[in-house]
Amino acid sequence: MTIQHSRRDILKSSAASAAGVAFYHGASARRLSAAESPNEKLKIACIGIGGRGAANVNGVKSQDIIALVDVDQKRAGGTFEKFPNVTRYTDYRKMFDKLGGELDAVVISTPDHTHFHPANIAMQHDLHLYLEKPLAHNVFETRTLCDLAKKKKLATQLGNQRHAxxxxxxxxxxxxxxxxxxxxxxxxxxxxxxxxPKMPTDRPPVPGTLDYDLWIGPAQFYPYQPSITPYGWRFxxxxxxxxxxxxxxxxxxxxxxxxxxxxxxxxxxxxxxxxxxxxxxxxxxxxxxxxxxxxxxxxxxxxxxxxxxxxxxxxxxxxxxxxxxxxxxxxxxxxxxxxxxxxxxxxxxxxxxxxxxADSPGFYNEWIAACKGGEPATCQFDYTGPMxxxxxxxxxxxxxxxxxxxxxxxxxxxxxxxxxxxxxxxxxxxxx
The missing domain is CATH 3.30.360 (Dihydrodipicolinate Reductase; domain 2)
Incomplete structure (x- = not known):
């Protein structure tokens, strides 16, 4: 009997094997192990594609981006225009329901309060993960994601681009x-x-291009205010x-x-x-x-x-x-x-x-190589989680x-x- 292995099984197995190899942080040259097909492109979904997210999408554009997700169609507009043939979603949960079995990896660049939920779903689907700093919104979420990445032996990278x-x-x-x-x-x-920031006093209507309820996500509800989203949320x-x-x-x-x-x-x-x-x-x-x-x-x-x-x-x-x-x-x-x-x-x-x-081959390239079975990326969660x-x-x-x-x-x-x-x-x- 011949057992058929999918490309996703091979990628996960290769990354898991690499994760089991002792790794001295930053001291050795990056290498790509003999994965089944290291030159094959990863199938990636990007969640949060405006602002910092746009830069992250650009960082992985050498791969096969098959889904773009954002609750703010206006802020995401520039990225949508650059990738007109990529399927668009507003709700990442629907994207995972439809494409979870087809993906290899996910890039998440949403506001801090919405890091954990999509990252948790992605790793539950055995998907490699690039996640923006500071990893999650609280310590419990951060530790949970780090433990899950270790358990699943997934390739991870925190968005500490200056590390390179x-x-x-x-x-x-x-x-x-x-x-x-x-x-x-x-x-x-x-x-x-x-x-x-100044305490808002006005309550303008929610723009038709923004799904504000999804933007709030797991956080406690606060009325829409343009000084909070798309950027002021940070404060x-x-x-x-x-x-x-x-x-x-x-x-x-x-x-x-x-x-x-x-x-x-x-x-x-x-x-x-x-x-x-x-x-x-x-x-x-x-x-x-x-x-x-x-x-x-x-x-x-x-x-x-x-x-x-x-x-x-x-x-x-x-x-x-x-x-x-x-x-x-x-x-x-x-x-x-x-x-x-x-x-x-x-x-x-x-x-x-x-x-x-050793010089980095490029911060995003580190993670891409890790997903395909190479050494763990330099800002993998085992290193960046405690930080x-x-x-x-x-x-x-x-x-x-x-x-x-x-x-x-x-x-x-x-x-x-x-x-x-x-x-x-x-x-x-x-x-x-």
């Missing part, structure tokens, strides 16, 4: 080669004061995660990668008075990590707002920078495209180590006060208010 930038590679190499000695403390920030707790969720995964990626960080055991935060509905214009979060590749605990500071006092103390220019490593033998300041060692005179003759992190959880925990600490974090049990100890934000309820009809 060569300057970040060079920073990691300098830190791990001991350029500034033992790292004792790290400070990261995003400048600006976005947040705390409302019910839908977004503020500037910390927006930029945290991108910027904390640098110390996470450099120092081998996983889960903090203590999280504290300070900032302006907490608003029940809206995210703040500034905050300062302190994470204590009990383990690192430096052989000792490390405090990591995150700021929404530039830490000018710290920079002035050490004579560091903020231009182009978002991270400062304080070491026993010096300081390294860096951004996505820049890096500098301090004191400058001490490092005048510094010679960078020979590169040992995304930490970003979300910073918001929890700001809203409820500090807590000891038991990552194994998703517990905030005796801070019951914090515990209530680790997993939040869904609107009726969206329960899981």
């Amino acid at each position: 930038m060569s300057n970040m590679h060079r920073v990691v190499e300098s830190i791990q080669s001991g350029a500034i000695g033992k790292v004792e403390e790290v400070h990261c920030w995003v400048g600006g004061d976005r947040g705390m 409302w707790w019910e839908f977004g995660t503020g500037e910390t969720g927006n930029w945290g995964c991108h910027i904390l990626d640098i110390p996470y990668w450099s120092l081998g960080l996983r889960h903090p055991d203590r999280v504290e935060a300070a900032g302006p008075p907490v608003d029940a509905l809206r995210t703040p214009k500034s905050m300062h979060v302190t994470y204590r990590f009990p383990e690192s590749n430096q052989g000792s605990p490390i405090d990591l500071h995150w700021y929404h707002g530039t830490p000018n006092e710290l920079l002035q103390k050490h004579g560091i220019s903020a231009k182009g920078m978002n991270t400062v490593f304080l070491g026993s033998e010096g300081i390294l300041a860096c951004g996505f495209g820049s890096r500098k060692l301090y004191p400058e005179e001490q490092f005048a003759d510094y010679r960078a180590p020979d590169p040992f992190i 995304a959880e930490s970003v979300l925990l910073g918001n929890v600490a700001y809203r409820t006060g500090g807590f000891d974090w038991d990552s194994a049990n998703l517990s905030t100890g005796d801070n019951v208010n914090a515990q209530a934000l680790i997993r939040t309820p869904y609107r009726k009809g969206w329960e899981i």
